[in-house]
Amino acid sequence: MDWDDLRIFLAVARMESLSGAGRRLGLDASTVGRRVARLEQAVGATLFAKTPQGYVLTAEGGRLVAPAEAAEKAAVAAGEATRRETGISGQLRIGAPDGCANYLLPQVARRMCEAHPGLEIQIVALPRVVNLSKREADMAIAVSPPDTGRLTVQRLTEYHLHLAAHEDYLHAHPPISGLADLHGHRMIGYIPDMIFDRELDYLSETGVETAAITSNSVSVQMQAIRAAAGLGIVHDFAIPFAPGVRKVLPDLISLTRSFWLLRHADDRASRRLTLLAEELAQGIRQEVARLEGLYQTKGP
Incomplete structure (x- = not known):
């Protein structure tokens, strides 16, 4: 079974659409559809049911999620094991309420990209809590700690x-x-x-x-x-x-x-994401303190 097909399967399961998965992966929807069909042929089962609301996992598809996520975790770990220690590269998607996304994250992202030239940061500003279970983002900033979900929660500032x-x-x-x-x-x-x-x-x-x-x-x-x-x-x-x-x-x-940093529980084993989360947390704290102090210094 091809890992890349499993990666596409997970994206469709999380986004519940071929086009949404394609945007997440940088592929067109027709390619995503062909890869899903190829995986279904390989496993001998229908993995998704197409509904007016989108692509919904069948019972067989639901049983494939856990093994696919285990393969995803192993692939990430393998990539980190072979990555040079001189810098952190790749994509990081951060979900945040729009106040944080507009007034804090641009400055924080600039400093993180300056420290890691190979890093690409995507800022997703949504008027709701970002769904990490569907991998809408790698990590999210929230204004209150969640009551449910397999998440790690850290109070920022x-x-x-x-x-x-x-x-x-x-x-x-x-x-x-x-x-x-x-x-x-x-x-x-x-x-x-x-x-x-x-x-x-x-x-x-x-x-x-x-x-x-x-x-x-x-x-x-x-x-x-x-x-x-x-x-x-x-x-x-x-x-x-x-x-x-x-x-x-x-x-x-x-x-x-308070701001809270949310991460998917399975990402705790990722050294790369842990290092980026630490830099993000420090950056948010410093930027809040700087801007609030800037207003106090200049006055109204």
């Missing part, structure tokens, strides 16, 4: 958030001296039914029940605040990227959250 607005908005609207004053102002926040983690329910901290402008993206929220459209809760580490945005009622509204 705390970060802080405050109510903020652009100075143009504040100059054009009534002054804000207490929480009661917020009810006369336009608020910006998350679309309520698209809050995928309870840690993102920031608006409740203000005492205001509804927002006039909402988005499932924290970056879109920040752009609305930069456009002087209203007030919203923002990451302190994002404020240096938004000239003119300053904190409002910082002594009354102050939130603390």
Whole structure:
């Protein structure tokens, strides 16, 4: 049985589509389909059932997943055993909420690529938790530790958030001296039914029940605040990227959250991924501290 066919089989099982697997592997969908058919012929069984929702594993396909993942793990270990120790190369896909992906990971990725010229980093910004079981990413950053799944979980760092607005908005609207004053102002926040983690329910901290402008993206929220459209809760580490945005009622509204690094449990044996996870964790900690300190130094 060809390992490369098993690799394609796992990609289809995880992505639940030929096109999705092809994008993950850099192949066209027709090639993926032919390779799956070849594997099915080799094992003498149908491995997938095509449904309106995508390609679903049959009972025979489900039984092949564990052996295929064992082969995948062995292939990764073999590659690491023969790789030169002078640097880490290959692809690393990191899933993250868009605040982290937009304001932290680009700088962290730059430093990691400078340290490892052969490394290719892919940043996947999703308004939900990345599914590591389906190998949507090699590792993921989350805003709360998961309750289920075969994952290793590492707390990275705390970060802080405050109510903020652009100075143009504040100059054009009534002054804000207490929480009661917020009810006369336009608020910006998350679309309520698209809050995928309870840690993102920031608006409740203000005492205001509804927002006039909402988005499932924290970056879109920040752009609305930069456009002087209203007030919203923002990451302190994002404020240096938004000239003119300053904190409002910082002594009354102050939130603390944490980032968590998630990895698939089977990846603990991978020295390469462990080293990259350590560098990523250190980079996130340093960048949060740098940016939060930068705002404190420059002030509003």
